[in-house]
Amino acid sequence: MQTWIILCLYISSTAIEICTGIASPLQPFTTYDHSIQLEANIAELWWTVNNAAQEITFELHMKTIGWIALGISPAGGMKGADIAVGWVDSSGKAHIQDRFAFDKQKPVMDNTTQDWFLLKGQEQNGWTAIQFKRYFDSCDPMDVPIKLGTNILIFAYGLDDIDPCQAKVDITYHDDRRGSRILPLRSYADQPADAMLAGLDFVDFRFDNHAVPSADTTYYCKVFKSPSRFLTKRHAIAHEVLIDSRNTNLLHHLDLFECSSKDVLDDANLPDGVCDDILTGMRMCSSNVATSWAIGADLTTVYPKEAGYAVTGVNNNKYFMIKIHYDNPRLTSNLRDSSGIRFYLGNELRQYDLSYLVFGTLSSPASLAIPPNTEQFIVDSYCPPEATRNFPASGINVVSALPHTHLQGISVWTKLIRNNTAVQYLFNAEAFDFNHQFANRLSTPIKIYPGDAFATRCIYSTRNKDDMTLGGKRTIDEMCSHTFSYYPMVESLTACMTAIDQTAWQTIMKTSLPIDNIKLEQWLRNLTWTPKSVAQWQEFYNEAQRFIMYDRGSYMDFNVLPTIPKYEDLQVEPCNRKEIQHSNDQLCHESNDSVACQNTLFLFAFIFFVFKIIFL
Template identity: 40%
Template sequence: MPKYIMILLSIWLIVIDRCSGVSSPIKPFTLYKNSTELKNDTADLWWTINDAWKEITFELHIKSADWIIGLGISSAGGMKGVDIVVGWVESSSKVYLQYAVPSTNTTYHGKIYKAPTGYSIKRHAIAHKMLIDPKNVNLVHHLKLYECDPMTTLNDDQLPDGLCDEIVDEIKFCSLNFATVWAVGGDAMREFPEEAGCGIGGDYEIKYYMIQMHYDNSRLDSSTASIPSALTVPPRMEQFAIDSYCPSEVTRNIPKSGNNVIFALPHTHLQRISVWTKIIRNNAAMQYLFNSEKYDFNYQYENRLLKSIKLYPGDSCATRCIYNTKNKDKITSGCERTRDEMCLHMFTYYPRMNNFYACITVNDDSAGVLWIQLR
């Protein structure tokens, strides 16, 4: 029967500044200023503290499989406020690392991955499944898979991985085009219709993807301020509508035969009532692209349309989000926290276009409105 032993290592940043013998037969990845043998012939630790950057680089070697290892970093050796990473190695030599969500109410974490290179010709994924640990699903607000711009140059040995605000310049070319999205209450499995799929491998131009995780520790209070966007909802309102308009210029490059919309995912936060988007053609409202008349934050499905809907060149779209703030005494701003608000409506279509990603409403410096088409 395998042993499961938790080893919690607290690094006392004030007093540790020494090196002692280590027993690992494997050389560390790089040079470190400090090292110590934590357990004879079993566990060795190397680390370097960069005071200027306020960073600790460390490497831990553990002898044995089927152990669960916890490494904690604490200023005083206690558990309160400690940063912990947990990992283990199965007897099959498969390695697992568990990310510890920071102790703030909102965390956006991004990590870029290289697409599989084992396919000599382009293949098409016909379905995908989200794998979220049921024990931690209450912390996950959403998961977005982005395609990186094909012109982006990345170092495969140092792909960006960290808090989005801290690596914003490194991930800016991987933050525009959604490949897929999962949000609270959504289905784990998503299947494409028979005639559609997601390209991968071969000469397919997308070589890198980014997974962005929004973790929500809503039970924690935080002093982080929200920065108002184009969306501001007053308090004590039974119904308050926010309208967004995407003009015909955005769809001018759609093929004459049209694009086929097959999935719809509305997304707002806790004050929502409904979300809908209508197609406007020749100055007349034609039909709903999707109407989430009874929107529920806890059940955000990526809805597969019963029949695909056509978008043609020159079409424009109008989106409306309606909010109820009867339970609030303060203004609700548009921002990233769950307690703030958003008004998003995401759609999946085919055939794929390289210049048809998003249409966004933002405030400009003169408090006017800009319509932006993202490449």
């Protein structure tokens, strides 16, 4: 019996599970950098990213002797999906096709170029395996680029074979034999094997069955002291977010902060409660980020081998504060939570201390005021060279990136600016998804030197809203932050955040009176929006004077920028991918009836042409 495989790669926004057990009886053709289980005992995927060649090599295993699918979509469904079709025939020969889905219907042949390149294939014990590769960007208008940030994988399979040389024997409907997962294909950090962390000492900072208020949004904080059983400095080599199984849908994000040594805390009465109620006078317990986790991300993070996070100190005087954002839109009462974080301690100190930097905007109406019914609204922030003046001359090494917005965010990036020229992206989450906020591991560390500056951009879409979206803590409010882990630790900067300066607001509001967030929000809520006023608002955001806050760890520093500085930007190279010789005639290169096969290809092309005339 012939076995067919459809390999459809879709980029969009659904969850992805980590491969915790391989069910496929087939051994992968080679060793890969990453692997996941798309569906338990059904579908498994391996892949390796080659940044130099700008391509990814995939290997898909699925439990079927019919066709199978794995693919890339711009929005998470069939519409606009870039689809590769492959199979292993009765002689054991593997084949592949390139298809495109105009809507929720059978995908048609891509009549431009063949951009899914077959490498190997096999079938055994009811499973089929196909190895293939794809460029990040094929330059084909009927393909979907594999972007940095989150990518949505959609997979499906059928029970029957297809035959490309017989038009009547084609892809059959998959019914419910389908699924979708989301992950950052180009910057994925695999979950560690259990053996890697087994037997290590660990430190837990977690809540103790505390009551969660029945409010739509709650930020709950609790301060912990590093355990007394560790009398010397110990480095964590990984951390794991511990989510109470009762509350998997309640936690939106978790932040852990290291309190400044200047904070005076009573060990017998450490702060514990709603953050707004306990943080007055405790700013130093909410500035130095020790780690962050957001909804949809993997639970375990392994640090680079060169660096560890110092969880304990020589005199055991380290304090940490957990801040958890609970999202409870149904206002459910009587909720209890014991979530937290676990640090796994290495047996030896590593060469460097790991730390974190945060760029973006403050979370207030003065920072973010996004008009409704807008396809794309851009908010820029800038961290000038002054921020990094005290960095070591040898520089620091950025190793991971965590972009963060709320529901309306669709893209987040930060560029490294050196000598008024954009050198590269620190990270470009072109495809950002609120429900899957991964800590993206950089393929190679990026150096930052004294005098470097940073430009951060968050892009929002509010097509689904009829009122303004303002900066704030609630899930329905917005944020714009980009958190980077790095080594070695510097104490001169933990965050560099901006807001529209008060003088700019006074000018546009035509007042000389002081403006607080309450007055500003009232004024903003009364605005009427038209396409013209949205364009004017974007211009205001592009040119407005900025207020900058530098968090120096032990103190705060401030500055004002008359406008976002102009810099020589990165050059956008036109897509001119050199075509590899994989043409449609390869689909039937070993067919016994080449004439009939070519006729079938012409039929596909004709059907596609007619489809465009009727439906487009």
